[in-house]
Amino acid sequence: MKAQWSRSAVMMPLVVVCVYLFLYTPILVMAVFSFNSNPLGYQWQGFTTAWYGELFSSSEVWDALKNSLVVAVASASIAISMATALVLSLKRSILSRAFFAFYANLAVPEIVLAVGLLGLFFFFSISLGITTLIAVHTLLGLGYAIPLIYARFESIDRRFVEASLDLGATRGQTVRYVVFPLLMPALLASALLVFIVSFDDFILSFFCAGGSTQTLPMYIFSMLRADVAPIISALSVVLLVSSSAVILLFSSLQMRKLGGMS
């Protein structure tokens, strides 16, 4: 038995290393090839930073990035506010059944939804643009946010609420001082998730964006359509590095906050 334990002690880190290699090799290879001077194919030709130059001088990329960020931030905040309001105000007995309905947002194929939505917008003569994009991404976000926030809400001990009421807090004060802080991790997590989903979405964006609104995935897809686009590799590397930096900053702030408490 001893031998088996030690065998698993070696095997497990090995498997973990392999999986991380699996996760990272493609990304790293792509990063390397973003410096490849060969615009076609995957043979290495020589080192260049030309693609980064092209990337930073392209106004289209930055417009698309700006649109994507605006839409992602807006839909994340709207979805989280609505989801929180729903979870806090619906009766538990209704909510425990109702929240299943929001899984539909994830399960319905996006293309079906997209075509349906396009018809809807047309029917009400709503012109496509950044608002329709936000509306649709918010819908998608609700599918992630409501189950997540609800799960956290359910796991909050009801005694905290009772204790607060008992200590003289009205319902509103209880929500503000007790429920809300306890929900915070779930709110942050789901806001991040909705942000990513929105930032990542292609199909719904393509159909529900108006003529003057192009998001980053739309741009990426149009670049990938034609051929290998080293500029996309460069863009991916830039995005990857910056998003990693944001997460790192975020989590280190979190850590410091926790550390400060002790």
Place this chain on the structure above:
Amino acid sequence: MRSIRLEGVSKSFHGEEILENLSLTIPSGKFFALLGPSGSGKTTILRLIAGLEQADQGRIFLGDQDITLLPPYERRINTVFQHYALFPHMNVFDNVAYGLKLHGLPAAQIKQKVLRILEVVHLGRHVNKPIQQLSGGQQQRVALARAIVNEPDVILLDEPLAALDLKLRERMLVELIDLQDEFQTTFVYVTHDQSEALTVADQMAIMNYDGEIEQIGTPKQIYEFPTSSFVAHFVGTTNIFEGILRFGDNQARIEIEGLGFFEVAIPQEKKWLCNGCVLLMGLRPEKIEISKNVMEGFANHLEGNVESIVYHGRSTQYNVRVENGLLIQVFEQNEEHFPREEIDYEDTVHLYWQKENVTLLER
């Protein structure tokens, strides 16, 4: 510091009746214990008083004020919850200051009050600790401080010591009594542990499984003079015999099948006693003298075989099988002022008790 009065309160959950037409008065400024087995509805009473549940029927008064429909935050009543329910996202100070902040007190005053109360509960050194870093006893004290600092009329304690170990529990009990003495607030203490209730209470109520109150009185009244077999059983340990009461000339005796006649004292207030009534006789184990030798001066006597011995430290419990097959428990203090006779398994022993030490209970 006001009294609480429940009048004809009923409460049911999902069609199951927990309390039915219950009336109870909790005197003001007293340490009142509500003792009952789990599931007897004592926590429900507490929650009704706190306003966390709403009564189906009946009224609840705080002093003269009808608080039946008042939401919890408008009642000057605070609760110490069973598992404390301390807010995990706040530190000790913020937890205690929570109620004061809600009432909009100036910060300086809040700080002064909180620090003082934390000093009282011996947490002066842990003011800024996160809740998670406190031990069970410390959390308990924070919960107490959080309730007391608001200077409510009533403090409700819902099995507050259940999660603590024995030593800590004993110490906390003493501290609770001291706190109550100092603040003179009405304490309502809910527990299923009779020794806790007997220790802390000025007055106590015993509840049975059906959510009814069996008896109200001081701990001594309850312990020494239980009015029902439920109370006798639930509070402390009791040997119960069933027998027939026989009035003789100037004395009363009880006839127990297979054991013979035993003298009993007839208290004046028990009007229901009658000649030939079938009733129960309760006898506390510590009221029985046990010896291998024959002794004089006792009204009653029995003989039996020691079947088992349980050593408790300060006392020893003997389980003695008597003639009709009944097993009788006897406690003997291990005083050891003088060398004592050794009683061992299988020894034949004599049991003696005085007639004043039995309680007569309705069957």
Place this chain on the structure above:
Amino acid sequence: MKIIGARPIACLLALGFWVVVIVCFLKMPSFFERFQDQRSINVLAWASLVDSSYFKKFEQATGIRVYITYFERNEELFVKLRSSGGSGYDLVMPSTHTAELLQKEGLLKKLDKRRLKFWDKLYPTLLGHWHDPNNDYTIPYAWMVYGLAVSRCHLSGEPTSSWRIIFDKDFVQGPVAMLEDAREAPMIAALYLFGSAENLDEQKLEQIKQLLEQQKKWVAVYTDLRAAQIMASGVASIVVVASLDISMAMRHNKCIQFLVPHEGSFMDIDSFAMPAATEKEEYVYEFLNYLYTSEILAKYVKKFAIFPALQDVAVSYENFPFTGPDRELLSRLQFFKSSVPASRFTSLWVSLKA
């Protein structure tokens, strides 16, 4: 939530309030647009034909902002326009088949050719085709020939200029990349089998299906994207492709030769057209007159290796059997035009890919 029954009016009011909020939110941009009156046009264009890099001068000179959104397939263009009733864009870029569909649905606006200064310089051979006989709606921008891109470095000997090398197993020399299109692929097969893609009956369709099923064995990939990459990486040595989708790659990859099979082939024209709902015709004409200058188009020729519809733009590509849309070439070409209902092609395609 008993109040639903108790106070229906209050509930309706609350409901109405939120509905109004949502509608206001959605209508916000069009509301602001009315006040702003920004000089801008929205263009929906092929990613490989136009991009915004040469518009800076135009935008500066005229103050008209050009927003370009790219699409990948004609169908996307069509669905977007039809679902939105032709609104949202001021200029779109359909191929012939889609242009015809759009026009049938009444989604295109009639052109005022007098306002197009370059009209006379367009190749006459690209005008007056089936999808728009009088060119009332469409302005040709780039034209393309479907053919075979062959990687000479991978094949021994001179390649046969015939559809055989993708359909007949005795002539197939290597893995093939076939068009991923439910209409175009069967019509190419029809051309090979019957010499024409018109008047296909059930029996002919069955033969086509069998041929395509046979062909599946040596098809490495069905795609209408990334032809150059497929050749460069050696996935396929013969690619069925529109000239436009490979011309760019041929500049870098000298191995590739473009063949127009001797049996004949297909052609297509990517045109500009105005959606019916546009209100910015004025800007659109201004934009088109700027775009259709030899100076600008030459830049696109350089950048994307397109075959433009404007006569005075010099085009010379290596390894292509043609340079301009001359009558001799066009006589061997036909359009992807068929009387077979779309759903019939769909079911054929689905059963091929099942």
Place this chain on the structure above:
Amino acid sequence: MEQLGNQWERDFCFFASLPALLWQVFFLVVPLAMTVYFGFVSEQTGALTFENYRAVFDGAHFCIIARSVITALLTGLVSLVVAYPVAYFLALRAGRWKGLLLFLAMVPFWTNFLVQIYAWFFMLERKGVINSLLGILGLPPLVTTNSIGAVFLVMVYCYLPFMLMSLYIALERFDERLLEASSDLGATPWQTFLRVTLPLSMPGIRTGLLLVLIPAFGEYAIPALLGGSHYMFVGSLISYYALVARDVGMGAAFTGISGVVLLGVALAIYSFLRLIFGKTRVEGEE
């Protein structure tokens, strides 16, 4: 918050819960209802008909559904098997590396899925990294683009983080003392795993499988870009109907039927896991 609210508070709650519900109705239920309605409308005549459903009920369509089910199931299972040891390690064994490893597991999640797919081209092309390395070793190409293997591999890659996260969340709450208790009671590590760890991580497995299964079932981009389009998948056919063929009726009908199949598969997995889980418990009691 529902207990004991006064009228005003209940009104406010009702008012606050409306936006999310309205949003759902307006942007999901209405468009979907329209689509379903179109499923019953004949393309030619515009009359109500079951024609579309009948047309979809054939071998070709079921072949495609079956292919998608199998691929999605395999993707789910493989990512489960791959992710489990990693999640286990992260949750229970990683020690001070936990933070870093978790962060690293999250980064691909932040990467645009198109970019993820694109990155794999560099790996899988015939002259890409993997096959070049194999070539140096004198081996034939293992997996290349435009094959079902590539589709499968990249699907596992793209959905792995979802599985990893749900397993990690489930395993993080896991009380390690149970393992000691189990081995104390005489179970071998393997038995402990089968009878204690696995059943207790079942909620995470279930969530993970569903999170992978549902999108994998409808996946269209990966087969289109990496599969060479030799065969259709449910996602590709739906988007084909909705977009290319513009046959909304057929698209709606096919979506409906494949949705039912997906629901069936999900339920089957759910009850299958329950069955296994239940059985383990009965055995444990013997």
